[in-house]
Amino acid sequence: MYDAVIIGAGPAGLSAAIACAKWNLQVVVIDEFMKPGGRLLGQLHQEPDGTWWNGIKEANILVEQARALGVDIWCGVSVHHIEEVGQGWRVHTNKERIDTPKLLLATGAAETPAPVPGWTLPGVMSIGAAQVMTNVHRVRPGKKGIVIGINVLSAAITRELQLAGGDVVGMVLPPVNPITKDAGNPRKVMQSLLRISHLAPSAFLRMGGKLSRANWMQKLALTFYPKSGVKMWGIPIHLRKAAVQINGEKEVESVTICSVTPDGKRIEGSEQTMDVDFVCIAGGLYPLAELAAVAGCPFHYFPELGGHVPVHNERMKTPLEGLYVAGNITGIESAKVARAQGFVAGLSIAKETIQSADSAIDKHLENALDEVRKIRSNAAIQFHQDIHAGRNKMESIYKEQFS
Amino acid sequence: MKDSAIVICRCEEVTLEELTNTAKEYKCSARELKLRTRAGMGYCGGRTCRFAIDAILMEATGNQTPDQIPLKYQPPVRPVSFQTLGGGCHE
Ligand SMILES: Cc1cc2nc3c(=O)[nH]c(=O)nc-3n(C[C@H](O)[C@H](O)[C@H](O)COP(=O)(O)OP(=O)(O)OC[C@H]3O[C@@H](n4cnc5c(N)ncnc54)[C@H](O)[C@@H]3O)c2cc1C
Numbered sequence: 001m002y003d004a005v006i007i008g009a010g011p012a013g014l015s016a017a018i019a020c021a022k023w024n025l026q027v028v029v030i031d032e033f034m035k036p037g038g039r040l041l042g043q044l045h046q047e048p049d050g051t052w053w054n055g056i057k058e059a060n061i062l063v064e065q066a067r068a069l070g071v072d073i074w075c076g077v078s079v080h081h082i083e084e085v086g087q088g089w090r091v092h093t094n095k096e097r098i099d100t101p102k103l104l105l106a107t108g109a110a111e112t113p114a115p116v117p118g119w120t121l122p123g124v125m126s127i128g129a130a131q132v133m134t135n136v137h138r139v140r141p142g143k144k145g146i147v148i149g150i151n152v153l154s155a156a157i158t159r160e161l162q163l164a165g166g167d168v169v170g171m172v173l174p175p176v177n178p179i180t181k182d183a184g185n186p187r188k189v190m191q192s193l194l195r196i197s198h199l200a201p202s203a204f205l206r207m208g209g210k211l212s213r214a215n216w217m218q219k220l221a222l223t224f225y226p227k228s229g230v231k232m233w234g235i236p237i238h239l240r241k242a243a244v245q246i247n248g249e250k251e252v253e254s255v256t257i258c259s260v261t262p263d264g265k266r267i268e269g270s271e272q273t274m275d276v277d278f279v280c281i282a283g284g285l286y287p288l289a290e291l292a293a294v295a296g297c298p299f300h301y302f303p304e305l306g307g308h309v310p311v312h313n314e315r316m317k318t319p320l321e322g323l324y325v326a327g328n329i330t331g332i333e334s335a336k337v338a339r340a341q342g343f344v345a346g347l348s349i350a351k352e353t354i355q356s357a358d359s360a361i362d363k364h365l366e367n368a369l370d371e372v373r374k375i376r377s378n379a380a381i382q383f384h385q386d387i388h389a390g391r392n393k394m395e396s397i398y399k400e401q402f403s
Numbered sequence: 404m405k406d407s408a409i410v411i412c413r414c415e416e417v418t419l420e421e422l423t424n425t426a427k428e429y430k431c432s433a434r435e436l437k438l439r440t441r442a443g444m445g446y447c448g449g450r451t452c453r454f455a456i457d458a459i460l461m462e463a464t465g466n467q468t469p470d471q472i473p474l475k476y477q478p479p480v481r482p483v484s485f486q487t488l489g490g491g492c493h494e
Pocket of ligand 1: 009032033038039077078109111129131291326327328333339
């Protein structure tokens, strides 16, 4: 029997497995994708200091380290249900059922939809799907595309598409509807881009940093926003244009876009059609916590963390005995933070499994917690503002209600 | 095409308009909205539209997003065969 089962072979799950194995625990990591690495496999971007973050390399390092320590990794296996039994957990997969005293959910994040008329046509995909096609499967999503949705994630992936030789005609906003809301409002989108401007390796966003100092300058910038967009890596970013409709008979042939006011209202008569054969929709990310929900874990809604998050403490424990969480399931952050959180979760599991009086593991755990805080503060990619506030709120909720 | 005609749930082909109207008319819970329209009840188990259904409901009813997940998750959270679920005769 395994001492612990880990669901998800992304940076969080793999580093948790490494931490467990270092303390001689027998662990298995289960992932439904055919390769281990999780979302790391799609990542390629330049850090503000000019170095490159190559996710495939980072994934390989973790996988090799885990395997060398004797960790089992099962790929292509989906977990469809978990339940508490006796002193532990029963994990139901499409292959077999396993029981374990300790279970870690490191299932990552999923993409939020941003519905656009015509989005069911073949050739329309989420920006994450385009990333996987390009960087994991090495297949070009199309000849010429457009990105709908302007945020940190779509900017990073659009750059990846470009590096892979894809032709992206531009990035536009989604139409405003009950689902997209602020993502279609130029003012709100600009503000969220400005928050990351000091971290961005791009001239456009750095220029934006200057604008963020004064509200009137932001207004001015939006009012006189260039009709041809502001270029980032040569790709036009259209903060004052929104997608109206995706057109095509049997597949994507073109996209109709229109100009919008600084508040996101459509300007009638400004429609224009652009010929494209693929469309990437970027709605953002939310924590993928379905298994925690099925287990009956309590949740809390935190917009700062990307949505509904299973209640947990800093040591990655949920209020349910033997159930742990780590990585993006606890809130949307970069891969480095997920990896550091995974290490904390692994040590937490090891500490409770071996229950030794040896204080060495406590020291490791304290160091690992410090590491998470440090990496979070220096993160180059921040998906949400106020991430610290969200984390602190979660910690006090756990303390007040569950400990 | 009008915005209201956007398909939100692909599996069951439920539109934005149908969801908004139903949410407004019945001021219902996420579960009731699902049962009335079948949105989220198709093959994928709501993996694509769940978030949209929640958002439409909050907008139509003017409610704040609650701390518990509005639309309950039910196992299996991935499509599985009856055989895997243990109902088959292979065991
Ligand atoms: C499309 C997309 C693009 C991203 N791009 C970036 C980026 O460029 N830079 C960045 O820093 N961050 C990016 N992120 C954020 C990313 O989530 C983190 O960087 C990091 O990968 C999170 O690590 P994790 O271990 O929590 O989850 P993940 O890396 O997502 O790994 C989770 C794993 O769990 C598996 N899994 C989930 N459910 C089940 C189940 N029921 N059964 C079996 N296996 C399951 C998945 O297959 C997956 O491999 C991106 C996220 C997404 C969704």
